[in-house]
Amino acid sequence: MQTKILKRTYRDAFNIPLFLLAGAGITQLHQSTPIESADYLLVIDSAENGTAAAASSQIQKVKVLTNFIQDKFNISQSKASTIVAEAFRNGIKRDLQPELILAVIAVESTFREKAVSSVGARGLMQVDPTAHPKKVKSIGGLRALYDPKKNISVGTHILAQYLNLSAGNLRRTLLRYNGSLGDSRSRYPEKVLRVYNQMRNTAKLGEQFRVAQLERSSQKSLDSTG
Structure with missing residues (x-):
């Protein structure tokens, strides 16, 4: 029942076609201007725990970050x-945090899925197959690292493990990910955190804009009924 309510709420709020995969926390969203074979894949809280307000916030966040990355890094929508x-x-x-994952991608590959480093790290998150052979094998080998979905899956797995190993210390986590732990001269964490904060601020501004729109809409409704 709640899945049906959320589905209807999304359509009412955004006036866009939406298909909710019940319980999976994934939706497909077409913008008002159709994009051939490029549906938005939005990730929200699971349907059983989500609310219309939370879903609306997540949708806005995804749209804002998508536009930001498209413009800043000159890639397709x-x-x-x-x-x-x-x-x-x-x-x-x-x-x-999704903004952290996106910041790592920005610094590692500038969103180039075919990127290869001088030491052989590959793909969006520059996964090093020699350092993580089992994980790379589990997704299908070297060629699979050029697949954005598989690369991000492995990269975030590694990042999460390093965060746990670093007891939540984000700077040490990023140094481990970059392979520069122990190098006092490394500025890698600062580069990632700069982009991370930029993306968080962008998402926050988008959320403030969404709330302002809702408030204006609510006020108009009150005025019309008054």
Whole structure:
């Protein structure tokens, strides 16, 4: 029942087609301007625990971050929406902030899924197959690292493990991820955290805009009934 209520609420709030995968926490969303074979994949709280307000907030956050990445990194909307969706989905799964995942991608590969480093790290999150052979094998080997979804899945798994190993210390986590733990000169954490904060601020502004729109809409309704 709640799944049906949420589905109807999404349509009413955004006037866009939406298909909710019950209990899976994943929705497909078409913008008002159709994008061929590039549906938005939005990740929200699970349907049984979610509320219309929380879902509305998540949808706005995903849209704002998608637009931000598309513009700043000059990539297609379909690519940006897929990457943001995977960051949200894996963020929920691994208890990581999606903005942090996106910031790591920005610094590691500037959102180039075919990127290869001088030491052989591959894909969006620059996963090193020699350092994580079992994880790479589990997704299908080296070639699979060029698949955005599989790369983000493995990369976030590694990031979450390093966060746990670092007892929640984000700077040490990022140094481990970059392979520069012990290098006092490394500025890698600062680079990631700068982008991370930029994305968080962008998402926050988007949320403030959404709330303001809702308040204006509510006020108009009151005025019309008064």
